[in-house]
């Protein structure tokens with residue numbers, strides 16, 4: 001079917017009368033673009049908090065690790081799965097886990113996809129990831145998924161902790177997609193925006209968090 | 224999915240008596256009139272943001288064939304597999320064959336209106352492949368065999384007691400509960416196991432970006448992300464009109480979509496796929512199939528006016544804005560698409576004959592049009608369908624216009640196109656009309672127009688017509704002079 005269906009559909013569309021749309025007005029102004037660094041941070045935090053995300057501000061990697069330990073204690077975490085992306089890798093969380101008595105898994109511990117899935121679905125109580133870019137306009141974090149940023153780490157465990165270096169904050173989506181989708185010959189297989197925990201209002205409109213993804217989204221804003 | 228658009232009046236009558244739905248529907252417009260404008264206000268100039276979105280949709284529809292080609296080229300370059308399907312049957316057959324070939328036992332699905340339109344669930348089920356809807360509302364609606372009540376919240380109206388019974392019977396829940404949180408959690412556990420061992424995930428597509436060959440999904444629950452991360456095979460199905468020119472266009476449309484849909488600045492999850500997973504990646508699909516489904520749209524596209532319907536981005540804002548929807552809910556519309564957008568789309572996709580009541584169930588108030596971020600002029604579309612109906616060959620359409628109506632209008636035309644006929648008719652009709660007059664008002668009359676008087680009264684008609692009185696006055700004035 002494929003080839004003929006394709007030709008037929010396209011031929012039919014092309015044979016249809018042409019309409020000339022009125023043309024585009026100019027893109028409406030985005031005030032976000034004029035925000036200074038402090039405003040970026042303030043708005044990012046306010047927007048994310050409005051979506052019930054939690055943000056902690058720390059000054060450097062050492063403090064970030066201390067904060068992580070605090071969160072782990074509060075949440076009673078004994079097993080976590082972590083990404084190996086450029087933000088998280090330098091923190092050497094495997095070492096940190098040993099110190100704190102927390103089992104730290106990474107996707108790279110598994111050669112087999114099913115075994116990795118068992119770990120991320122059944123074992124890990126939290127997923128810890130870096131953030132590639134964050135967006136102030138809506139309090140959103142953006143993750144480029146690749147071998148060091150597996151998809152399920154940020155969605156399968158009931159808690160998602162993300163570490164965001166402050167210099168990765170941008171005002172708007174376009175400022176991020178312009179970078180992420182710049183090299184058309186090598187696009188990330190998946191890029192995700194996350195704004196707050198997983199939620200639903202599907203039963204009688206009542207809000208319920210952690211429907212399929214994390215019930216808690218905790219951001220450690222670093223720097 | 225069973226098509227019940229012809230039973231509109233019947234179902235609407237029943238729904239009007241449904242106390243629970245009524246109670247729910249009475250708060251819906253309130254919720255939307257508060258949250259939607261508030262979220263739109265986060266734009267410095269909301270109207271300009273809307274206008275820009277409407278222009279993007281106009282451009283996307285106008286350039287659809289070229290954009291689809293560009294999308295296909297780039298998606299192929301990303302490593303996705305593109306499958307074109309002319310009809311729902313073709314698309315269903317493709318999914319079914321693929322599932323059979325790969326020995327798939329069950330699939331999970333992200334909420335997608337296009338698969339409702341295709342009736343994919345039934346096709347899979349009949350062949351022994353269990354489809355699990357994984358959006359909570361859709362899961363409930365599916366298990367109860369109900370059509371979506373609302374395109375965004377398909378099961379919003381279902382009472383918790385009913386959900387509790389359902390989950391005990393079908394989702395391994397142990398104890399009955401009326402706590403929505405506990406119910407949601409039971410569904411989480413049940414579906415989580417499905418996601419964990421999933422071999423094939425099926426999703427719709429909110430937007431397809433021509434410039435990059437990417438597909439975008441917008442959701443709050445995370446079930447679509449599961450569908451696109453856990454299994455080795457991902458099938459994403461899009462109709463022709465999902466394509467937009469650039470990533471920046473998609474971002475702007477998503478701004479509008481989320482605000483109009485749930486009053487959020489952004490939904491919890493937006494996921495953008497450009498091809499399958501790379502070989503060194505541990506999760507994500509090894510094979511990504513994108514089905515581009517026509518199912519009547521290229522035919523709709525032939526008509527420049529009808530084509531406007533393809534601008535819709537399925538945000539759902541028009542539903543809560545509609546005074547008719549807010550009385551009868553989503554069931555009477557009888558198919559995947561309900562509310563004003565259903566009244567616009569269903570007649571085109573199913574034919575005017577089957578959907579007559581849908582485009583007549585409208586007062587043309589224009590509330591939908593005024594908020595639509597895609598720039599659809601719903602009332603204009605309804606009038607367009609009504610004109611086509613009126614111009615259609617009555618016999619060929621097979622009682623398309625009821626005989627009574629047709630005869631009435633034939634007589635009306637005969638009577639109104641000559642002055643003498645009109646004058647005579649007006650004169651002779653008076654005693655008949657006044658037959659039920661009482662104290663100067665008429666509040667009932669004979670069939671078939673008795674319904675008109677249920678909510679209105681008419682003053683009794685004067686004994687003489689204006690023309691007669693004018694002639695008399697004139698005579699008097701001239702003779703006095």
Ligand code: SF4
Nearest residue numbers: 535536538539541595
């Ligand atoms: S017709 Fe307009 S308002 Fe209604 S769902 Fe479609 S885009 Fe939204």
